[in-house]
Amino acid sequence: AQSVAQPEDQVNVAEGNPLTVKCTYSVSGNPYLFWYVQYPNRGLQFLLKYITGDNLVKGSYGFEAEFNKSQTSFHLKKPSALVSDSALYFCALKWTTDSWGKLQFGAGTQVVVTP
Amino acid sequence: DTGVSQDPRHKITKRGQNVTFRCDPISEHNRLYWYRQTLGQGPEFLTYFQNEAQLEKSRLLSDRFSAERPKGSFSTLEIQRTEQGDSAMYLCASSLEGRGIDEQFFGPGTRLTVL
Numbered sequence: 719a720q721s722v723a724q725p726e727d728q729v730n731v732a733e734g735n736p737l738t739v740k741c742t743y744s745v746s747g748n749p750y751l752f753w754y755v756q757y758p759n760r761g762l763q764f765l766l767k768y769i770t771g772d773n774l775v776k777g778s779y780g781f782e783a784e785f786n787k788s789q790t791s792f793h794l795k796k797p798s799a800l801v802s803d804s805a806l807y808f809c810a811l812k813w814t815t816d817s818w819g820k821l822q823f824g825a826g827t828q829v830v831v832t833p
Numbered sequence: 834d835t836g837v838s839q840d841p842r843h844k845i846t847k848r849g850q851n852v853t854f855r856c857d858p859i860s861e862h863n864r865l866y867w868y869r870q871t872l873g874q875g876p877e878f879l880t881y882f883q884n885e886a887q888l889e890k891s892r893l894l895s896d897r898f899s900a901e902r903p904k905g906s907f908s909t910l911e912i913q914r915t916e917q918g919d920s921a922m923y924l925c926a927s928s929l930e931g932r933g934i935d936e937q938f939f940g941p942g943t944r945l946t947v948l
Contacts, residue, residue: 819866819935
C-alpha cells in the first residue's frame with residue numbers, strides 16, 4: 719500500500735541556518751508529491767509540487783525540494799530559515815492513476831525557528 | 834477574499850446532536866474535497882465532488898456522515914448523532930480540473946468539539 723512518512727515530529731533550527739524537513743514515500747509507481755504548510759488557526763497553504771522533470775523544485779517563500787527516486791524521498795529545504803517559517807509542514811502525495819487528485823498526507827513536522 | 838471559506842470556524846456540540854458545516858470553494862473550481870484532521874495527524878481524505886457529483890467516499894465516512902454539493906457550488910458536510918471521536922478539524926479544499934496536476938487550495942477549517 720502507498721504511504722508517506724515524515725520521520726521527524728519536530729525540527730529545531732536557529733534563524734539564518736539551513737532548514738531541512740524530511741519526507742519519504744512508498745509506492746509502486748510514480749507519485750506526484752506536494753508540500754503544504756499550516757500556520758495556527760489557518761488552512762494549509764501550498765508550497766510546491768513535483769510532477770516530473772527537474773528533480774529540484776522551487777516553491778513559495780524561498781523553499782525548494784529535491785525529489786530522489788532511488789531513495790524515495792522528497793525533502794523540503796530552505797537555505798536560511800526565518801522565525802516566521804515556524805509552522806507545521808506536511809508532505810503529501812497522490813497517485814498518477816488518480817485523475818482527480820486525492821491527497822495522502824504525512825503526519826506533519828513542526829518546525830521551530832529560534833531567533 | 835477569493836479563497837476557500839468555511840463556516841462555522843468552531844463548533845461545540847453535545848454527543849448525539851447533529852451538526853452541519855459549509856464550504857464555499859474558489860468560484861471557478863469544479864473539484865471539492867473534504868478532509869478530517871485530528872491532533873498530531875495529517876489530514877485524511879473523506880470525500881470528493883466533481884461539480885455536483887460525489888465521486889468517492891472514504892471508508893472513514895460512516896453512515897452518520899453525509900455530504901452534498903447542490904448545483905456544484907458550495908458543499909455541506911453533516912454529521913448525525915455526533916460522537917466524541919468525531920472531534921477534529923474538518924478541512925475543505927477545492928481545485929480546478931484541467932490545470933495539469935492541480936494543487937488543492939484549502940479553507941481554514943471547522944474545528945468540531947463533541948462533549
